Amino acid sequence: MDETKLHPFIFPVLISLLLLWLVTKRVSGNKNLPPSPRKLPILGNLHQLGFLPHRNLQSLAVKHGPFMLLHFGSVPVLIASTADAARDALKTHDLTFASRPQLFRAVKKFIRDGRNVGFAPYGEYWRQMRGISVIHLLSSKRVQSFRFIREEETTAFMQRIRESSGPVDFSSMVSEFTNDVICRSTFGRKYSDSENGKKVMVLLRESMELLGTVCIGDFIPWLSWVSRVNGFDKRLDRVAKELDEFLEGVIQEHVETPKRQQGQNGESFVDVLLDIHNDKAAEISIDRESIKSLLVDILGAGTDTLTTLLIWAMAELLRHPLVMEQLQNEVREVVKDKQDMSDNELEKMHYLKAVIKETFRCHPPVPLLIPRIASSDVKIKGYDIPAGTMLLTNAWAIGKDPASWDEPDKFEPGRFLNSSIDYKGLDFELIPFGAGRRGCPGIAFSAATVEFVLANLVWKFNWELPDGRKDVDMTETPAATLHKALPLLALANQYS
Template identity: 55%
Template sequence: MLEQQMPLFLLQSSLFPLLLFFLFSLPFLFKWLFPTKTTTTTEKTLPPSPPRLPIIGNLHQLGLYPHRSLLSLANHHGRHLMMIHLGSSPAVVVSSAAAAREVMKTHDLVFANRPEFRINRKLLYDLKDVSVAPYGEYWRQLKSIFMLQLLSNKRVQSNRAVREEETALMMKFESSSSSPTLLNLSEKFAELTNDVACRAAFGKKYRVGERGEKFQRLLRDFVGLLGGFDIGDFIPWLGWVSCVNGRNAEVNRVAKELDEFLDGVVQEHMESGGEGKEDFVDTMLRIQKDNKLSISIDRDSIKALLLDVFAGGTDTTATVLEWAMTQLMRTPRVMKKLQDEIRGIAQGKPNITEDDLEKFHYLKAVLKETLRLHPPVPLPIPREASQDITVMGYHIAAKTIVIINAWAIGRDPASWENPEEFWPERFLNSSIDFKGHDFELIPFGAGRRGCPGISFAMATNEIVLANLVHKFDWKVPNGLKGEDLDMTESTGLTIHRKVPLLAVATPRPVF
């Protein structure tokens, strides 16, 4: 018996469980330190990798800001491709445009799948949404519906009035006084983007009143959990930790309460019989009723798609606006140049409409530069290799997780001159765009699993930013200068400013 072989003081000591753990771990530690080499006819070259610890691998090196930590590791171990180990799961990190092109274009089909994470399965209706559904016929048809019925250019244009009305409401509220006003722009952007998405998807806003306030809290919790970490995904025998620390309970609560809210919204639409202008919920219910697809679209599929609308179309859009205004206030030269462009073309018009947007070349450059430096999701949803494959001379085994570091790629000195500088002029005579064809700039990803909502998001970003700089002059509060703004990032799936953006707006007289 083990107890009979141990001194009494060890049995009574709090160190005894640790000693037991150490003894049982010795075989694994020995295997890790002295791996058995197998003879193969062809030696397989793996991507370079930093040293790792037993059991946890490189998890301890990710830190609070994984996009920054992974770039630092890549600079030392593999600037194009680097292998790390997340517990028992191998992962390849992509940190250059050349490697991103290989993964998301040359071998896009091989990397079209998503790794399965327990939080995603629970929150996203057993993976029935577009963002994390397994690659296959269900996903293809669902994405086609999503694109055609909500995110096609025609549909985006049909929601033009919604964007213009919500932007005008925000501007009217803020310009009610002719004196300077201190604003929390982070809060205003979150409210506006949520209202636009609600009207496009639900046909009305859900922000005020008890029900609306609860929905806003649930969305914040939902996005926070999606950006969280479940140790059981990478070290399965430690899955119990999520029970002890309360994460499982929190995931279950948010999933249940969001489901109740969305179920109520769907039920309202069913009972109304599609009266008035058809919104996205009406469209999905009609498709479900027609039953002309080769896949099954049930009520959970509709609710999962609605969560995609809010996860991908509100928080990320608000984040881009937040960082764009931050950079403009830090760089007065750029702010003035943008205001001169917009005010010069507007010729005294009180409001900028979407008819004007194509004329604003510098505005588009400002937004591209913002997306380069501040992709709202710096590490887009990971991919997974569906088979063994060789990329850039390195062997990547099936089931390997693939992490694209869009943040690192946007700051790669091999692609960008003075990459840390906010300099929109770099895009004025450049054909590089963010739509997934130019791998130096992939804030929305690329290939089959690229974000389908680019047009929807950018239409909102352009109309809001254009009106803000047209109608107001902006200063940092408390007499501070732009360079004094705190640039610390938040943590999570979407990278906001850690500190809300406060700004003093002075309405500009329209002549």
């Protein structure tokens, strides 16, 4: 075709593109979007996330407001950084933001395209999976039935501390403890006493790190090659494959060995899932991949968040000897000379609950709550939020907001003694488990475990820092959960 004959076609196309650009600009210009920091071409605001996104996003919110609009590549992201902003998004417009974005490759790999409770799109499948998890593992009745597991594993934990010589590696010990509690509750047995089980603890830690890594290809698809070059994809494939092999082995073990021969006290969560899977007449249908996704959900969320919270709690107690002393006095006064601790006694430990709440405020295990996505256009606080906008709630920034907290940088459990604020999703000043219909259903399980083991730790031992140290390194390291960068070492002297 002669080059001159192209001109009649090119001119109308250029005019059409110009008109489309003008219309798009006019439409977006009519919208009242939230304030935004300056963005770069292609990257948007990804470069501003930094090493610790929860801290950098808080700094940006101080300049741009409680609601601000960022762009991760081409993906619009609404950041909520105060209790009022979180209430508007997670309560007033809960249904609009009830679903999850389906763009993270790590989630797709570990959770099999969001087939668990945490990342499943909002709908009937999610309701069924949440119902299974709540009824058979996380309900108050089931949590109470697991009391014997908490007691036995806490006793074993205390014994390991007694047998230690020199400083205790508290981080390692509490990780083993939470892993054993979760595995016994979920699988009917613990795996930490085997090499395979210890390997899984490492895999879970790696999976949380990968889930918390900002992958540029998730937001700019044509830059996906970066993850292949920097080794992210290779590591992701390895961890996912090894974790899948472990879960497949666990499931097969339960298929081949009748429950009555496994020495279990009651039915494990895996057995419940297999019963549902095998019951062709059941109203709920669940396949093997969904079973694995739910198990990853329970293992990852349960083990990592419990471990992280206990480590931060003990770190703060070691940094604040007067707080430690007040907590020990309360626990020892309530328990007195008894050999065991009952739930009734735990209910009387108000300062214990205050310490846990203050730890949640200062160190929420998941500082940026799992993202949600707007299913339709919505107006919040006068701002126009387009459908497809991702919502990130900065729970860490909310806990540090001076509008909600006096001296927010100070660790002061006493602030909760005369306060009705709780962490169960109704008080938006403190939402470590999220809120609304996508709030974490594991609150009762976590609270029962944390209260029982922390009370025992301060009841049975006097704690101090080793080598005459006066403070604890509180450096954070990035992951899906907020880890302490360095292991917590402490001296434990048995209390008599």
